[in-house]
Amino acid sequence: MKGGPPNLTARQSFAKNRRLAQALASDFPIEISAMSGKLQFGLSRYPFALLLLILVAASTCTAQLSPASPPLADPTDSRFEGVKEDWTTPALAGSNLRPVQPLSSGSLDHPANTVEIVRVQWRWADPIDLFIMKPKAVSKPPVILFLYGHNSDVDRFLDEGFQAGATQGGFAAVGFASALTGPRYHDRPMKKWFVSELQESLSVSAHDVQLILNYLASRGDLDMGRVGMFALDSGASIAILASAVDPRIAVLDTVDPWGDWPDWFKSSPAIPDDERASYLTPEFQKNVAELDPLAWLPKVQAKKFRVQDAVFAPTTPKVAKDKLRAAVPANTQVVIYRTPADTKDVLNGANALAWIKHELQSLPHGTDDKRASAVASAPKSQ
Numbered sequence: 001m002k003g004g005p006p007n008l009t010a011r012q013s014f015a016k017n018r019r020l021a022q023a024l025a026s027d028f029p030i031e032i033s034a035m036s037g038k039l040q041f042g043l044s045r046y047p048f049a050l051l052l053l054i055l056v057a058a059s060t061c062t063a064q065l066s067p068a069s070p071p072l073a074d075p076t077d078s079r080f081e082g083v084k085e086d087w088t089t090p091a092l093a094g095s096n097l098r099p100v101q102p103l104s105s106g107s108l109d110h111p112a113n114t115v116e117i118v119r120v121q122w123r124w125a126d127p128i129d130l131f132i133m134k135p136k137a138v139s140k141p142p143v144i145l146f147l148y149g150h151n152s153d154v155d156r157f158l159d160e161g162f163q164a165g166a167t168q169g170g171f172a173a174v175g176f177a178s179a180l181t182g183p184r185y186h187d188r189p190m191k192k193w194f195v196s197e198l199q200e201s202l203s204v205s206a207h208d209v210q211l212i213l214n215y216l217a218s219r220g221d222l223d224m225g226r227v228g229m230f231a232l233d234s235g236a237s238i239a240i241l242a243s244a245v246d247p248r249i250a251v252l253d254t255v256d257p258w259g260d261w262p263d264w265f266k267s268s269p270a271i272p273d274d275e276r277a278s279y280l281t282p283e284f285q286k287n288v289a290e291l292d293p294l295a296w297l298p299k300v301q302a303k304k305f306r307v308q309d310a311v312f313a314p315t316t317p318k319v320a321k322d323k324l325r326a327a328v329p330a331n332t333q334v335v336i337y338r339t340p341a342d343t344k345d346v347l348n349g350a351n352a353l354a355w356i357k358h359e360l361q362s363l364p365h366g367t368d369d370k371r372a373s374a375v376a377s378a379p380k381s382q
Contacts, residue, residue, distance in 0.1 A: 073125035073187040080124040087199050088290050090206035090241035097122040099211060110160065112136055113167040120215055125187060128208060131157035131175040134221070135167040142226035142360045143172040143216065144353070145209070145249075149233030150194035150201070153182040165350060169357055172222055176212065178205040178238055194234065195271065195279070198261075202238060202291045209242035213249075226250060226363045228356045233315065234258050237293045244299035251359040252302035255347075256310050259293035260320035261285060267317045294320075297327040304359040306333040308347075312340065 079100055086094030105117040114134050121127040131154065135141055144166065146157070156162050157175035166173035177184050179201045180194045194201045209229075217224045228251035231239035236257035243249045258264060265271060265279040278284065289295075307328055309321055316324075325334055337343045345351065 077124060080122075083123055085123060085204065085207065087203040089245075090203060090291065090296070091245040092207055092210055095207060097207065097211060099215070102215065110163065113163055115163055118215075120212070122211055123204075126179070126184060126204075128176055128212075129154065129183065130212065130215075131173075133157075133163045133167050133173040133175075135170050135172065138170045140221060140223045141170050141172045142228065142363075143174060143222045143224070144356060144360070145212070145227070145229040145231075146173060146175040147178060147205075147209075147229065147231040147235035147239060149235055150178065150181050152177070152235075166353070168350065169361075171357060171360070174212070174216065176208070178235055179208070196275065199287045199291060201234075202241060202288070205238040206241040206245070206291075209238065209249075210246050213246065217248075223365060224248065225366055226360045228253065228360045230353065230356055232256065240293040240300060241291060241296050243302050243305075244296040247301040249302050250363055251304045251356055252300065253306045253308070253356040255308045256313055256316060257293055257307070257324060258316055258320075259297075260323045261288050261292050261294075263317055263320045263323070268315055268320075270315050294323055294327050297324065298329050300329055300332075303363070304333075305329065305331075306335065306355060308335045308337070310337045310340075310343065312338060 080098055082096075083098050084096055088094075099120065099122045103119040107114040107116045113136060116132045116134075118130045118132055119127050120130060146166070148156075154175065154177050163173070166175075178194075180188070180192075180197060181201075185193070213224070213227065216222055216227075227248050229239050229243070229249050230253045232255040236254035237259055239249070239252060239254055240257055240259075243252050258268075262280075262285060265276065265285075271279060305328070307325065309325060311318070311321060328334060335346070337346075
């Protein structure tokens with residue numbers, strides 16, 4: 001595929017892995033493991049934190065042996081001149097992003113599914129790779145969007161076990177990375193990362209979700225009346241923002257969303273101590289206040305909405321977790337896990353997607369008129 005994602009330079013790799021190391025002791029220990037070849041949620045990385053830190057250091061050293069890729073921020077790329085984006089809201093109304101012709105890798109054929117990587121882009125220096133997995137012998141399947149946390153990569157979407165599990169039962173799946181995450185973290189000073197640029201990270205990613213839905217609708221091979229989204233950690237926060245402004249996400253399943261920014265930044269262990277003070281300033285808090293999931297939760301438009309909360313996971317402080325649970329709209333299903341053992345049967349293997357698949361199957365087939373109108377009224381290419 002032309003213009004594929006670049007390899008990390010040594011500097012970029014160190015920056016990425018520094019954030020990963022900082023988060024090892026605080027992230028919610030539910031992560032789909034690409035290495036297992038299954039939709040497996042691991043609970044074992046706490047005892048092996050030291051080993052993971054060693055592996056992080058080793059991967060940084062390895063990156064130094066790889067040739068640096070050219071920057072994606074090409075100053076000669078004039079396709080997005082005049083494009084403006086409103087970072088103060090998850091809604092697209094104040095932005096004029098300009099989608100260009102998508103680039104497809106072509107389909108990779110597996111016995112039960114096909115996989116296609118499509119590169120989309122609507123702003124300068126920020127191509128997005130969509131990993132589109134479709135079941136065979138299913139006409140216009142319902143589709144689930146997958147969005148993980150800020151220290152995740154897209155490697156899991158290339159794993160055949162993940163692809164098989166996500167498409168099992170006749171579902172399409174679309175995986176992608178949020179802004180300043182994985183292959184989208186490039187051409188930045190090392191001190192700038194997902195959290196330091198949180199206003200940009202959240203707003204840009206929420207805009208991306210809506211434009212990705214526009215692209216998927218234009219394909220004509222998916223049931224856009226039955227769209228689900230499965231999201232974790234910072235990805236869950238983005239999904240909440242997107243669902244609050246776009247009714248096309250019919251079923252939303254979130255795991256441990258971030259939010260309540262004043263309390264979150266005050267005590268979350270995900271924040272390096274030497275950076276915390278800069279995030280508690282009135283200016284920073286003012287910029288992110290308009291993108292606080294706590295304020296947008298009551299506006300979520302999904303027909304079915306579930307919040308899974310691991311109260312034992314420290315990334316989001318208890319006071320913030322309590323406020324987030326209290327802000328969900330009526331009829332939201334809230335699931336509380338008090339210990340890692342509580343997640344074993346629910347978030348292990350195929351069970352991880354059982355709820356969202358069941359809820360999508362319960363919706364009528366065919367495109368819902370309300371969601372179709374959202375496509376028609378969405379901002380077009382400029």
